[in-house]
Amino acid sequence: MNHLEKTLNKNFNYELLYNRYKNIALNMFIWNNLPNGINSRQIEKYLFEYGRAVFYKKDNNFIVLGATSDGNLNIMEEPLGYFANGYGYVEHRTLDESCVCWNNDLATATCDYVREYARRMNDVNETIKANINQQRFPFLITTTKNNELSMKTLYKKIENGEPVIYGSKELDIDTIKVLNTTVPYIVDKLQLYKYELEREILTFLGINNNFEKKERLVTDEVNSNNAYVDINIELMLKSREEFCEEINSKFGLNVSVTKRYDYKLDEDETGEEIENE
Numbered sequence: 001m002n003h004l005e006k007t008l009n010k011n012f013n014y015e016l017l018y019n020r021y022k023n024i025a026l027n028m029f030i031w032n033n034l035p036n037g038i039n040s041r042q043i044e045k046y047l048f049e050y051g052r053a054v055f056y057k058k059d060n061n062f063i064v065l066g067a068t069s070d071g072n073l074n075i076m077e078e079p080l081g082y083f084a085n086g087y088g089y090v091e092h093r094t095l096d097e098s099c100v101c102w103n104n105d106l107a108t109a110t111c112d113y114v115r116e117y118a119r120r121m122n123d124v125n126e127t128i129k130a131n132i133n134q135q136r137f138p139f140l141i142t143t144t145k146n147n148e149l150s151m152k153t154l155y156k157k158i159e160n161g162e163p164v165i166y167g168s169k170e171l172d173i174d175t176i177k178v179l180n181t182t183v184p185y186i187v188d189k190l191q192l193y194k195y196e197l198e199r200e201i202l203t204f205l206g207i208n209n210n211f212e213k214k215e216r217l218v219t220d221e222v223n224s225n226n227a228y229v230d231i232n233i234e235l236m237l238k239s240r241e242e243f244c245e246e247i248n249s250k251f252g253l254n255v256s257v258t259k260r261y262d263y264k265l266d267e268d269e270t271g272e273e274i275e276n277e
């Protein structure tokens with residue numbers, strides 16, 4: 001595989017990871033009673049990408065688009081107006097005629113977090129591949145310039161698992177040396193690191209990630225994880241609920257939003273704590 005192919009493959013694997021967690025992010029909340037022409041995927045997509053979404057009515061149709069500040073701020077440093085951004089479309093809207101939903105109190109885009117974790121996890125995957133390959137070929141080959149092409153071909157055949165037999169007079173065996181690299185096996189450690197990275201991003205996205213067997217987890221550990229999951233998603237839910245109140249008041253709607261997943265510990269009849277969704 002040449003350098004270009006390796007780069008394209010790495011980018012493709014990154015996109016797979018990015019889209020995997022983006023899809024989870026777009027489905028963290030359930031929107032109810034949205035007006036015709038608006039769906040939850042549109043709202044969450046713009047919050048994911050922009051950190052803000054602007055909602056307004058134009059020609060008797062409701063529109064939701066990504067929002068960026070127009071640069072005019074009030075004394076509390078909050079925008080007075082926004083640019084509504086769509087595909088090949090930009091329109092200025094004031095707060096008198098529109099409502100803006102913030103992704104969180106800082107209006108930070110979820111894509112920034114997902115992009116960083118996808119990059120880190122993709123780096124781990126690439127390192128795992130390299131370490132496994134180094135276990136298959138823990139050596140370096142030195143040779144002369146005349147034998148270089150033959151040795152590259154030989155190495156490629158070995159890499160592909162093909163039997164190699166050479167009977168060429170041009171191949172000078174005496175000029176070939178093999179150096180053992182003794183690269184340590186670290187795939188198990190890298191897998192554990194990737195596991196922790198996934199737990200971090202799933203926690204941020206409000207997804208329970210107690211993957212270990214229940215008998216290995218004490219109640220305090222489960223409660224601690226669930227509390228952190230809940231805090232992250234509650235911060236985002238609060239902004240969406242405030243947005244619902246605003247558009248319902250301004251446009252006479254009855255829109256509401258709820259968490260898709262809710263984790264808590266209850267007690268069964270025997271007094272043991274059980275985890276419910």
